[in-house]
Amino acid sequence: VATLATLILISYGKLFHVVLLAQPFSFASLTYPDGYREILWLPDGTVGYLARKHIVLFIIALLILVFCIAYSFLLLCWQLILYLPSWKVFKCIKSPTFYVFMEAYHVPYTPKHRYWTGLLLLARVILYLVFVLNKSGDPGVNRIAISVVSCNLMFLKALIGRIYKNWIVQAINVTCFLNP
Numbered sequence: 001v002a003t004l005a006t007l008i009l010i011s012y013g014k015l016f017h018v019v020l021l022a023q024p025f026s027f028a029s030l031t032y033p034d035g036y037r038e039i040l041w042l043p044d045g046t047v048g049y050l051a052r053k054h055i056v057l058f059i060i061a062l063l064i065l066v067f068c069i070a071y072s073f074l075l076l077c078w079q080l081i082l083y084l085p086s087w088k089v090f091k092c093i094k095s096p097t098f099y100v101f102m103e104a105y106h107v108p109y110t111p112k113h114r115y116w117t118g119l120l121l122l123a124r125v126i127l128y129l130v131f132v133l134n135k136s137g138d139p140g141v142n143r144i145a146i147s148v149v150s151c152n153l154m155f156l157k158a159l160i161g162r163i164y165k166n167w168i169v170q171a172i173n174v175t176c177f178l179n180p
Contacts, residue, residue: 005104008071009117013124016068020132024054024061072125076118078102113163123149150177 026042027049039049047053074081074093081093092098106114130145154177157163164170 002104002107005101009105009121012068012071012121013128015064016125016128019061019064019068020128022057022061024057069125072118072121074118075102075105075121076115078106078118079112079114108164108166108169110163110165113160116163120153123153153177 023043024041028040028042028045030038030040030045032038041047041049041051041054050058105117109116127145127149131142134141154174157174157177162170164173
């Protein structure tokens with residue numbers, strides 16, 4: 001279970017990066033002199049937006065994006081979900097199999113800070129969005145974004161105190177934040 005959880009965390013970043021890099025949601029509007037207007041997929045102007053070739057990419061990218069964001073919020077809010085009533089909506093989430101899978105993410109944390117993995121994933125999402133929206137490719141913008149996110153996480157960690165059960169893991173995590 002722990003290996004599968006680790007593989008999902010590694011794949012998460014790659015999937016999110018590929019979806020944002022492929023630009024499946026970008027389009028351009030082309031207006032001809034006779035007034036005819038055509039919407040094209042921006043990376044390849046020969047393909048119509050949501051045409052047969054593009055619709056498959058669009059749907060897969062949308063599903064991956066929804067999965068990644070839902071997964072981040074699920075990890076972020078896992079502590080709260082455990083205390084929700086036992087409605088039918090939450091039955092699959094509270095199943096023992098899924099619980100064991102989710103606990104693989106939360107084992108290294110102290111009980112009241114089990115949201116930290118979800119918070120780190122949301123920080124990754126913010127950084128990926130900054131990198132993709134940086135159309136000029138200026139590395140200074142990317143460095144500033146990494147520094148701001150790292151400093152905010154370090155500040156939050158300083159306010160909270162000890163997040164991990166093991167002090168060695170805590171020290172390694174702080175070292176990673178200091179070396180963006």
